[in-house]
Amino acid sequence: xxxxxxxxxxxxxxxxxxxxxxxxxxxxxxxxxxxxxxxxxxxxxxxxxxxxxxxxxxxxxxxxxxxxxxxxxxxxxxxxxxxxxxxxxxxxxxxxxxxxxxxxxxxxxxxxxxxxxxxxxxxxxxxxxxx
Amino acid sequence: xxxxxxxxxxxxxxxxxxxxxxxxxxxxxxxxxxxxxxxxxxxxxxxxxxxxxxxxxxxxxxxxxxxxxxxxxxxxxxxxxxxxxxxxxxxxxxxxxxxxxxxxxxxxxxxxxxxxxxxxxxxxxxxxxxxxxxxxxxxxxxxxxxxxxxxxxxxxxxxxxxxxxxxxxxxxxxxxxxxxxxxxxxxxxxxxxxxxxxxxxxxxxxxxxxxxxxxxxxxxxxxxxxxxxxxxxxxxxxxxxxxxxxxxxxx
Amino acid sequence: xxxxxxxxxxxxxxxxxxxxxxxxxxxxxxxxxxxxxxxxxxxxxxxxxxxxxxxxxxxxxxxxxxxxxxxxxxxxxxxxxxxxxxxxxxxxxxxxxxxxxxxxxxxxxxxxxxxxxxxxxxx
Numbered sequence: 154x155x156x157x158x159x160x161x162x163x164x165x166x167x168x169x170x171x172x173x174x175x176x177x178x179x180x181x182x183x184x185x186x187x188x189x190x191x192x193x194x195x196x197x198x199x200x201x202x203x204x205x206x207x208x209x210x211x212x213x214x215x216x217x218x219x220x221x222x223x224x225x226x227x228x229x230x231x232x233x234x235x236x237x238x239x240x241x242x243x244x245x246x247x248x249x250x251x252x253x254x255x256x257x258x259x260x261x262x263x264x265x266x267x268x269x270x271x272x273x274x275x276x277x278x279x280x281x282x283x284x
Numbered sequence: 285x286x287x288x289x290x291x292x293x294x295x296x297x298x299x300x301x302x303x304x305x306x307x308x309x310x311x312x313x314x315x316x317x318x319x320x321x322x323x324x325x326x327x328x329x330x331x332x333x334x335x336x337x338x339x340x341x342x343x344x345x346x347x348x349x350x351x352x353x354x355x356x357x358x359x360x361x362x363x364x365x366x367x368x369x370x371x372x373x374x375x376x377x378x379x380x381x382x383x384x385x386x387x388x389x390x391x392x393x394x395x396x397x398x399x400x401x402x403x404x405x406x407x408x409x410x411x412x413x414x415x416x417x418x419x420x421x422x423x424x425x426x427x428x429x430x431x432x433x434x435x436x437x438x439x440x441x442x443x444x445x446x447x448x449x450x451x452x453x454x455x456x457x458x459x460x461x462x463x464x465x466x467x468x469x470x471x472x473x474x475x476x477x478x479x480x481x482x483x484x485x486x487x488x489x490x491x492x493x494x495x496x497x498x499x500x501x502x503x504x505x506x507x508x509x510x511x512x513x514x515x516x517x518x519x520x521x522x523x524x525x526x527x528x529x530x531x532x533x534x535x
Numbered sequence: 536x537x538x539x540x541x542x543x544x545x546x547x548x549x550x551x552x553x554x555x556x557x558x559x560x561x562x563x564x565x566x567x568x569x570x571x572x573x574x575x576x577x578x579x580x581x582x583x584x585x586x587x588x589x590x591x592x593x594x595x596x597x598x599x600x601x602x603x604x605x606x607x608x609x610x611x612x613x614x615x616x617x618x619x620x621x622x623x624x625x626x627x628x629x630x631x632x633x634x635x636x637x638x639x640x641x642x643x644x645x646x647x648x649x650x651x652x653x654x655x656x657x658x
Contacts, residue, residue, distance in 0.1 A: 224572025
């Protein structure tokens with residue numbers, strides 16, 4: 154009879170065992186804040202559909218200190234999502250070869266972050282012109 | 285042992301399937317010199333304290349891939365990790381995470397071996413050539429497309445780093461997918477469509493959530509995370525475009 | 536030799552939505568939060584009337600504006616649903632169908648609501 158009795162270790166709390174995993178879990182949790190913000194926008198859209206009074210009610214709600222505080226948190230957390238999204242990007246893309254050389258991970262991450270900055274500035278400029 | 289050596293405490297996760305219900309830690313005080321690896325520390329314990337301590341090793345020079353273990357919780361090759369870098373703290377060594385423990389520091393790799401077989405890790409010629417037709421030629425550019433993924437030594441540190449493999453042992457996992465990618469990227473090979481069935485399956489690439497730690501711990505810089513994630517894109521293309529292609533994708 | 540009985544994963548659909556939403560929120564998320572949640576409510580930097588009813592109604596009736604609002608709300612939520620569903624599995628909550636329904640179900644319901652409101656708002 155075989156004396157084998159392989160022992161399978163529990164995975165409970167695996168993500169606490171290594172700083173790399175802790176960071177992974179933190180950047181995964183940014184999704185909760187992205188979802189929360191999207192729900193705020195969805196409520197805004199529904200209120201827009203209900204007419205001017207409803208829309209103005211939503212705008213008033215956004216002016217409350219609690220709402221502003223929440224949005225400051227959203228901004229910080231979603232900016233962290235942006236950062237981690239582009240840090241991961243080099244492992245998700247096939248090699249990009251320019252002039253016979255493979256583009257390094259730093260360039261890909263930097264390019265992504267630069268794109269986010271450009272998009273932000275363009276968006277702000279557009280909102281300005283709307284007025 | 286040379287004279288005037290220091291003493292380091294090595295804490296070892298022990299498990300004897302014949303007598304233990306679960307693994308437990310045991311501490312050994314090991315005299316060491318600056319040139320001693322963690323593997324040599326384990327060998328010292330086996331030779332001087334407890335001959336039953338079980339672990340795998342062979343080449344002692346980071347090429348055979350047998351001596352992987354968790355060293356202070358991090359998957360490393362014990363032959364290229366040095367005791368001096370941990371002294372004076374205590375060092376803890378355990379069997380590679382996410383695998384079943386066979387005995388002490390030895391894990392059950394049979395699942396990994398089956399996965400290696402399943403990816404068809406050999407060239408399946410795109411256009412078979414007869415001897416008279418001569419060798420299969422390849423340009424340096426074609427060679428560069430896969431060379432990085434040939435460096436794998438099957439040490440399975442990437443599996444010990446992959447929580448998704450720990451959560452779902454059926455996941456084909458980083459090293460096997462990196463090797464699969466190595467053959468898919470070889471200009472002489474024509475079996476990418478065959479391998480796609482595995483890549484796109486429930487055991488395949490979509491188990492990966494891009495933790496990326498596999499590539500961090502890889503001692504040969506294979507970057508298995510990149511191989512897995514490139515194949516997510518390939519599998520997604522296959523998923524959506526299979527209806528357009530006259531040949532169709534896998535089932 | 537290939538393994539027998541392999542089942543094709545349907546993940547590409549959800550993974551695709553996850554990737555699109557992740558990219559969109561990485562590029563547009565911070566600036567949108569700043570505009571709608573901080574700058575306009577506080578009257579900082581941006582003009583006060585930037586989100587007035589007539590302006591936003593016109594924006595939501597414009598084809599590009601409509602598409603943008605729809606993409607932001609729907610894709611942000613599909614991205615979040617996918618990540619949260621996976622995180623639940625990772626911390627050991629294998630609620631299976633229940634977790635799936637809550638995560639993807641709320642993304643789906645929100646997508647339908649957003650599409651409905653945007654259609655009713657007209658062109």
